[in-house]
Amino acid sequence: MMTLPKGRVDSTRKKMISILLIDDQAAFRDGLQNLLNFYNSTGGENFQVVGRAASVEQALKLSKEQHPALVLLDLGLGQEDGIDFLTRYSDKQPQGKVLVLSGQRDDEWVFKAMQAGARGFVFKQSLSKQLSEAIQTVMNEQIYLTPELLTGFFRHFHFHAGRSLKVSSSLHLTDRELEVLACLVKGDSNAVISQRLHITVGTVKAYLRCIFEKMGVDSRTQAALKALKLGLV
Template identity: 30%
Template sequence: MTVDDPAEPLRVVIADDHPLFRDGLGRLIADTSGLTLLAEASSGEEAVDVCARLLPDVVVMDLRMPGEVDGVEATRRIVNAATAGAVLVLTMVDDDAAVFAAMRAGARGYALKGSAGADIVESIRVVAAGKAVFGASIAARMNRYFSRPGQGAGKSAAFPQLSARELEVLDLMAAGAGNAVIAANLVLSEKTVRNNVSSILTKLQLTSRAEAIARARDAGLGVNEQEG
């Protein structure tokens, strides 16, 4: 269903560290009736600052950006501060962990950079209208994720003291992933992963990574990834 153009143009911020992509998307927005390009940001930290100053209707957010504030963290800060009407993730990253990290951070939509220009424009309008939107490949991935045994509430129930992010890290640890792989999967810095591992050990009153992995596997974490 097509969302009608608003009476006033939707004010859009693009957050992406690739100049050529920002330029192309910016031209698309500028040439589209009902949309106006408000500003561009080349990092997550800059996106947070721009939104605080300009209060856009929609932020089109990439996930992998330089610095400590990646797209997921920038989304979380923007949503928590209510400095944008909605965040639409537009990225090349389409793995389960990235999709759900963005959703938990408060993104209202998730699309891939290979999407057609008309689909991107429509997604901007949909999230601005307060609805959620996901590209076909992302929707299929979500269906596969929720159809796998052991996903969802069962895992969090096993470790209620852990945050959602810590549970993701522990799940990947149990699957045999090292910090670098976990960082890539969750779109985090390795420093952030190390901090999460330390917090997991503290909260579970464990003294080593090996103990954490054993405890997690006993609770059923890591099984799906191992069987891949």
């Protein structure tokens, strides 16, 4: 192992990401913290657990005290509902990021979590393979959903098609703007959107400006989250 000279700092070390763990099972919280520590020791990550909670109220208290950059949340908190935490946390700290970890393989759970403000969703069974990538994706202001989850997620949205049409009509979004918005929600870059829709990158940017103005948002992430909450895509 390479030893750094005294006084030197490892420049490959990534910026520290403070994390709050929320799960009602102490054994799972221990395992999750061990996994984060493993990533730190082997991959140049810099995850720091600043709090651990087993209930909604405890989690809200710790999040207010510690202001974590990221919350890892289990939706099943004993007799409590993680969606309750998500809703209350998103209202009080709209800039905070929440990544849901769940054993529930149900499209509706994913749908409800994203509506309530989650930035991503990972099945507990896939944590060891996906957690690091999911965290980095969310911290880079993108939404993390695997193709499997994304398929089920949009399948669930079909049941809200009527509401979607009504909302998009009230916002005066054109069909083309809805297509661009759908690509944005998938995490596509401007270049990828231009290729998918056969338009120039400049045209994509123009559409995005119109979309942001009509939706009353200032960023891609805000637009994507609002689109998910309103069922626009």
